[in-house]
Amino acid sequence: MATGTASPDPALIDDGIARHNSIVLAGGQMLGGACATIVMTLGGIIGTTLAPDPAWATLPITCFVFGQALATLPAGLYMRRVGRRLGFMAGSLFAVAGGLIGTVALMMARFDLFLLATMLCGCFQAHIQYYRFAAADLASPAFQPKAISWVLIGGVAAAILGPQLVIYSRDLLLPVTFAGSFLTLAIVASLSFVLMTQVRGPAIGMRTSSGGRPLGEILRQPRLLVAIACGMISYSMMSLVMTAAPIAMLACNYGVSDAALAIQWHALAMFTPSFFTGHLIARFGKERVSAAGMFLLAGCGVVALSGVELAHFWGALILLGIGWNFSFVGATSMVTECCRPEERNKVQAVNEFAVFGSVALASFMSGRLMSAFGWETVNYTVFPMVLLALMLIVVLIVRSRTVSSPA
Numbered sequence: 243m244a245t246g247t248a249s250p251d252p253a254l255i256d257d258g259i260a261r262h263n264s265i266v267l268a269g270g271q272m273l274g275g276a277c278a279t280i281v282m283t284l285g286g287i288i289g290t291t292l293a294p295d296p297a298w299a300t301l302p303i304t305c306f307v308f309g310q311a312l313a314t315l316p317a318g319l320y321m322r323r324v325g326r327r328l329g330f331m332a333g334s335l336f337a338v339a340g341g342l343i344g345t346v347a348l349m350m351a352r353f354d355l356f357l358l359a360t361m362l363c364g365c366f367q368a369h370i371q372y373y374r375f376a377a378a379d380l381a382s383p384a385f386q387p388k389a390i391s392w393v394l395i396g397g398v399a400a401a402i403l404g405p406q407l408v409i410y411s412r413d414l415l416l417p418v419t420f421a422g423s424f425l426t427l428a429i430v431a432s433l434s435f436v437l438m439t440q441v442r443g444p445a446i447g448m449r450t451s452s453g454g455r456p457l458g459e460i461l462r463q464p465r466l467l468v469a470i471a472c473g474m475i476s477y478s479m480m481s482l483v484m485t486a487a488p489i490a491m492l493a494c495n496y497g498v499s500d501a502a503l504a505i506q507w508h509a510l511a512m513f514t515p516s517f518f519t520g521h522l523i524a525r526f527g528k529e530r531v532s533a534a535g536m537f538l539l540a541g542c543g544v545v546a547l548s549g550v551e552l553a554h555f556w557g558a559l560i561l562l563g564i565g566w567n568f569s570f571v572g573a574t575s576m577v578t579e580c581c582r583p584e585e586r587n588k589v590q591a592v593n594e595f596a597v598f599g600s601v602a603l604a605s606f607m608s609g610r611l612m613s614a615f616g617w618e619t620v621n622y623t624v625f626p627m628v629l630l631a632l633m634l635i636v637v638l639i640v641r642s643r644t645v646s647s648p649a
Contacts, residue, residue: 309364
């Protein structure tokens with residue numbers, strides 16, 4: 243293992259509680275992921291009807307991701323003070339508000355209110371991104387990758403639930419299409435609030451007297467920098483393509499149901515590998531699994547550029563989801579081993595801020611690229627970013643072997 247790797251405080255390890263929390267948080271991932279799927283499926287589509295300029299069609303999704311980035315640091319600090327349970331409960335309330343405001347915004351045809359609604363939903367997602375870290379908080383080093391994967395398995399159910407909620411609720415409040423979907427989002431977020439009351443164990447930060455090393459010293463670890471960079475690249479490229487895909491499908495004369503089902507297959511591909519990603523990491527290592535994910539992201543670009551039939555869209559989005567899972571779970575696992583227990587909250591907050599700051603930029607650029615240059619250019623953008631990530635991983639592997647080899 244690389245130098246600088248940290249293990250949990252033995253006094254805090256409890257795989258029993260970690261398993262309980264992983265199951266609860268997997269349920270939270272299902273509900274929160276369903277909310278995210280509603281926004282990601284409909285954000286661009288609604289944007290094309292409400293935005294004053296087609297180039298701003300993906301701005302609702304950008305605001306959604308911006309809300310994630312904006313709330314990441316405050317959420318981490320808040321949970322450090324009050325614990326995971328209360329922090330996650332508070333996070334659910336953002337989506338309740340966002341769903342209700344989104345319903346009103348659609349009824350009033352107010353683009354500005356709709357942007358506020360998606361941003362609040364993004365604040366909820368900022369809290370959800372800590373679920374995988376919370377599952378690993380009390381886990382032993384051997385169980386940590388599995389705990390992270392267990393939480394992400396909840397996304398499999400979300401992949402099924404979210405698109406179906408879109409399809410069956412979009413006409414619930416006719417004549418305003420999709421208003422019912424955002425009312426449903428508020429209801430689902432309320433269920434998440436109730437579920438989060440079952441999270442057990444105090445926050446790691448509350449059990450330690452020291453904040454650990456200065457953040458600057460922690461961030462000088464090459465392994466951590468590569469992990470953060472890989473997380474940024476994998477998530478931002480996934481967002482870039484996924485955000486544009488429903489708009490591209492509508493432009494190719496496919497329907498909303500086709501787009502929703504495409505996102506469903508994508509979301510299933512994002513989270514289904516979590517059944518075995520932890521085992522792959524245990525066998526092949528975090529770096530190799532992350533690298534495999536990057537190759538799959540490149541494969542997504544190849545398939546998307548091969549045509550505009552439904553099979554091309556679905557195939558590309560499936561590869562995009564699997565590639566994201568491998569690369570992002572691998573990167574997340576590297577982040578968790580680069581900090582001590584008392585440092586986790588601040589390191590996780592920096593990681594999430596960096597990742598979702600890049601994702602916000604990618605989702606914004608997705609709309610601009612689609613409007614100015616088209617679907618093909620969106621996919622060509624993936625290749626240089628994947629190449630950069632692969633180069634960083636190779637350098638890290640070579641450096642690790644050099645450091646661990648005898649003098």
